[in-house]
Amino acid sequence: MIDPIVFLAFLPAALALNLTPGADMMFCLAQGARGGARPALAASAGISVGTMVHVTAAGLGLGAVIAAAPWAFDAIRWAGVAYLLWLAWKTLHNPIGRADAVGVRPARAFRDGLVVNLTNLKVILFILAFVPQFVEPGHVVLPQFLVFGAVLAVGGFVINGLVGVFSGGLGRALARNPRAERALRLVSATVFGALAMRLLLEGKQT
Incomplete structure (x- = not known):
C-alpha cells in the first residue's frame, strides 16, 4: 500500500515536525504544569485524536472543502479563540489543587486538547x-492518509506527553508555595491567552 522508501522518508520529517515547539506542545506544557502528569498525557491523547480527525477529513477530501470556504475557516478560528480564552479565565480563577480546578481531571484535559487541536x-x-x-495517487488515498496520520499522532503523543509530564513535576513542586501557585496559574493562563491571540493573528494572515 505504501512504498517502504517513501515511509522511511516520512519518518524523520514527521519526527522533526513533532519536535518543533508549537501550540500543541505549549498546551500540554501548561496542562501539565497546573494539573500534573495524568492531565498532561490526557491532553496529549486528545491532541493526537484531533490529528487523526484532521487526517481522516483530509483523506476524504473534506479538508480541501473547508480550506476553500473562508466562512468555515473563520467559524473554526473564532471557536478556537473563544475556547482558549475561556480556558485562560478558568485557569486564572481556579487555584491549583482544588477538586473543581479546570484541567485537573484527565477526561476534561482530553476534551480540551481535542477541541484546541480541532480548532487550530x-x-x-x-x-x-x-x-x-x-x-x-495510484493507490487508495484514505488508508495512506491514515497511516501517515498515525505516525504523526503517535509521535506527537509521546513528545507532547513527555513535555507535559516534566512540567507536571515542576508544577507540583511550585504549587506547595501559595505565591508560586498563583504565579503558576498566571503563567498557564498567559499561555492559553497567547495561543488564542496567535490563532487569531494566524487567521488574519490566511
Whole structure:
C-alpha cells in the first residue's frame, strides 16, 4: 500500500515536525504544569485524536472543502479563540489543587486538547500541505492518509506527553508555595491567552 522508501522518508520529517515547539506542545506544557502528569498525557491523547480527525477529513477530501470556504475557516478560528480564552479565565480563577480546578481531571484535559487541536487552523493547513506529498495517487488515498496520520499522532503523543509530564513535576513542586501557585496559574493562563491571540493573528494572515 505504501512504498517502504517513501515511509522511511516520512519518518524523520514527521519526527522533526513533532519536535518543533508549537501550540500543541505549549498546551500540554501548561496542562501539565497546573494539573500534573495524568492531565498532561490526557491532553496529549486528545491532541493526537484531533490529528487523526484532521487526517481522516483530509483523506476524504473534506479538508480541501473547508480550506476553500473562508466562512468555515473563520467559524473554526473564532471557536478556537473563544475556547482558549475561556480556558485562560478558568485557569486564572481556579487555584491549583482544588477538586473543581479546570484541567485537573484527565477526561476534561482530553476534551480540551481535542477541541484546541480541532480548532487550530495551522494543523488543518499543515496536513493538507504536508501529507499529500507522500501519498501515492495510484493507490487508495484514505488508508495512506491514515497511516501517515498515525505516525504523526503517535509521535506527537509521546513528545507532547513527555513535555507535559516534566512540567507536571515542576508544577507540583511550585504549587506547595501559595505565591508560586498563583504565579503558576498566571503563567498557564498567559499561555492559553497567547495561543488564542496567535490563532487569531494566524487567521488574519490566511
